[in-house]
Amino acid sequence: MNRMDDTHKSILLGVGVAFLVGIVTFLFSTDTAQKKTKKVMRKHKAKKYINKLPGNKSKTRKFLDKLSDEDLRDLVGAGDMVDDIGDKFSHMGSDLKDYVHDKSKDTKKFMKKMK
Numbered sequence: 001m002n003r004m005d006d007t008h009k010s011i012l013l014g015v016g017v018a019f020l021v022g023i024v025t026f027l028f029s030t031d032t033a034q035k036k037t038k039k040v041m042r043k044h045k046a047k048k049y050i051n052k053l054p055g056n057k058s059k060t061r062k063f064l065d066k067l068s069d070e071d072l073r074d075l076v077g078a079g080d081m082v083d084d085i086g087d088k089f090s091h092m093g094s095d096l097k098d099y100v101h102d103k104s105k106d107t108k109k110f111m112k113k114m115k
Helices: 002-029 031-052 057-066 069-114
Strands: none
Touching: 002 031, 031 057, 031 069
């Protein structure tokens, strides 16, 4: 009998999860829900950028709350571009370091041959 109870529990849990997935899919498939979700995600991302900046965060957050969705998209896009540029410079610095290290080895080898 206990085994049957576990089976029933598993079936009910599976049906419940499927039901919740269906509701979430339905809610996020509508245009308004997608727009709201994107806006919330942009606002969250912008707040993360603001938390990294020095200064009065409460005034900045109030300003952020007044921004339109288009302004938030532009702000987050600019922040992403700055992050991408930083990543590119870090990769370039690493490549330059490797290049200089390789040339240093080549120079040492050449100097040993010259002796």
